[in-house]
Amino acid sequence: MNPVKDIACPDAPAYKPLQIIHADDSLLVLNKPSGLLSVPGRGEDKQDCLSRRVQSLYPDALVVHRLDMATSGLMLMARGAAMQRAMNQLFERREVHKRYVALVDGRLAPAPTADGWGLIDLPIAVDWPRRPLRIIDAAGKPSQTRWRSLAFDEAANFTRVELEPITGRSHQLRVHLLALGHPILGDALYAPDTVQVRSPRLLLHACALRLLHPATGAQLSFESPPDF
Structure with missing residues (x-):
């Protein structure tokens, strides 16, 4: 599946642009590069991260899980607090399958x-x-x-x-x-x-995600081959 958008960050030229693999009214699927935090860390030098870059385009985007800074690949974000709760429940029930x-x-x-x-x-x-x-x-x-x-x-x-x-x-x-x-x-x-x-x-590298869409119940499946 082709990415919907690439998000570049001029203040961090060493990072590859972020790929948004999927976007709808409920959720986003992102392809995080290695070397980028999932969420802000402590200190001014750790504020650039996937969640903030995505929120510059989707202000309602909220984190539901994380990848280590050094890990690359597929990561989900929810659109809005209600969808974040629904997706958190999917993770708690182990209904989000990752590879x-x-x-x-x-x-x-x-x-x-x-x-x-x-x-x-x-x-x-x-x-x-x-x-x-x-x-x-x-x-x-x-x-x-x-x-x-x-x-x-x-x-x-x-x-x-x-x-x-x-x-x-x-x-x-x-x-x-x-x-x-x-x-x-x-x-x-x-x-x-x-x-x-x-x-x-x-x-x-997180290469595959599979889950039922929390709003529609449709089966969602995404893949991202590693570059190694």
């Missing part, structure tokens, strides 16, 4: 299942001495990620992996892949230096 693609260090062998999908079921907690980092901790919140190995590049020593988060914890995909022993290339927070330097950005 990601990542490149991870080393050879991640396919899961030994009939369909090739494995499950990471490891609780995640805040690493308080190093917050905002997260860790695997038995006292943490239940966290589940489905994963599937797509291809191994022997020459470059990485595996292309497809991911489906069942829960939505902060840094969940990054922490779960690290727990498998296969950190994401370019991950400045969790990967060792030898893996971090293999890419100038985090190679994690």
Whole structure:
């Protein structure tokens, strides 16, 4: 699907223009570039973000979920408070289905299942001495990620992996892949230096979204292929 609009920001030339993949009276689907915050952060240097850029065109646009600054790909916003509540309920009921693609260090062998999908079921907690980092901790919140190995590049020593988060914890995909022993290339927070330097950005992209339209009930499905 072609983007409805591209939004450029003259004050941030290093960022690619934002692509609005879909827009209607209820919701927006955006393609966030890596390196851009989803919402404002603390400090004057962290005020440029996806939500503010979108609100310059759609003043009623409200956030319903976030992507990490380093993650690229598809993200939803609601049009108005009532629709924000409806979409929050979809997320709470796990009726918004998301899929990601990542490149991870080393050879991640396919899961030994009939369909090739494995499950990471490891609780995640805040690493308080190093917050905002997260860790695997038995006292943490239940966290589940489905994963599937797509291809191994022997020459470059990485595996292309497809991911489906069942829960939505902060840094969940990054922490779960690290727990498998296969950190994401370019991950400045969790990967060792030898893996971090293999890419100038985090190679994690939200590539697909599927949900029922909260106003019409129509099935919505969006895709955004990664540029890696």
